[in-house]
Amino acid sequence: MASSPTSLAFKVHRREPELIKPAKPTPREFKLLSDIDDPEGLRFHISFIQFYRHNPSMHGKDPVKVIREAIAKTLVFYYPFAGRLREGHNRKLMVECTSEGILFIEADADVTLEQFGDPLQPPFPCLEELLFDVPGSSGVLNCPLLFIQVSRLKCGGFLFALRLNHTMSDGPGLVQFMAAVAEMACGANALSVPPVWERHVLNATDPPRVTCRHREYEEVAGSKSSNITHDHLVHRSFFFSPSELTALRKLVPPHLGHCSTFEILTAWQGPLIQF
Structure with missing residues (x-):
């Protein structure tokens, strides 16, 4: 052992x-x-x-x-x-x-x-x-x-x-x-x-010029991110074998079939994380 x-x-x-x-x-x-x-x-x-x-x-x-x-x-x-x-x-x-x-x-x-x-x-x-x-x-x-x-x-x-x-x-x-x-x-x-x-x-334009709506800076309703501290986190390791990655890839729409393994895993990390 x-x-x-x-x-x-x-x-x-x-x-x-x-x-x-x-x-x-x-x-x-x-x-x-x-x-x-x-x-x-x-x-x-x-x-x-x-x-x-x-x-x-x-x-x-x-x-x-x-x-x-x-x-x-x-x-x-x-x-x-x-x-x-x-x-x-x-x-x-x-x-x-x-x-x-x-x-x-x-x-x-x-x-x-x-x-x-x-x-x-x-x-x-x-x-x-x-x-x-x-x-x-x-x-x-x-x-x-x-x-x-x-x-x-x-x-x-x-x-x-x-x-x-x-x-x-x-x-x-x-x-x-x-x-x-x-x-x-x-x-x-x-x-x-x-x-x-x-x-x-x-680099930003000089002077800066906003050309689109930046949703990434907007607050998400019901988000708990502002209340999360290290005390709420638990460390776990997850391992994905080739068969598991293949199963995840089958759930991806056909037009996104070229996605990398990294993209597949990060796309599915949301359902895997629970608080």
């Missing part, structure tokens, strides 16, 4: 933090973030951790070395991630493309993937060790915009933990970056989906 994640204890040996820079020279310039990136509510970091089982085809290959090299190649295309966030007039955010690099830690964990239990779900033990908070690295301004820690496991698998400055990217943008790293790790020399920096299209 697998150990309970909350009772599992193990040691993590970390190397000194390093900066991974783009593998080739990149432009030195300033890039303005959009107006919707500036609010205080977005000036924070988001983190996640991914678990990878041992793959026999990777025998003799070090995941840390492969990922480190892939990141350096990817940053040639995603070079703003290697810069630092600055604040201008009226607290306008911009990224200075300095090629300083992203923060990276190589580590070894004295544990197997199976010991985390099945299914894998939070809370994960020693999370602060699997994504170590390097002193001085978690600020929004003048700090690395990405922090990645790769921890090898005793079983041959590894853990990939990442912390991202949220003003620089949302979820889909991060997925695109991760897909680019994966392509480079598999030997690609160019990206199938190159990044595009067009944040100016999200």
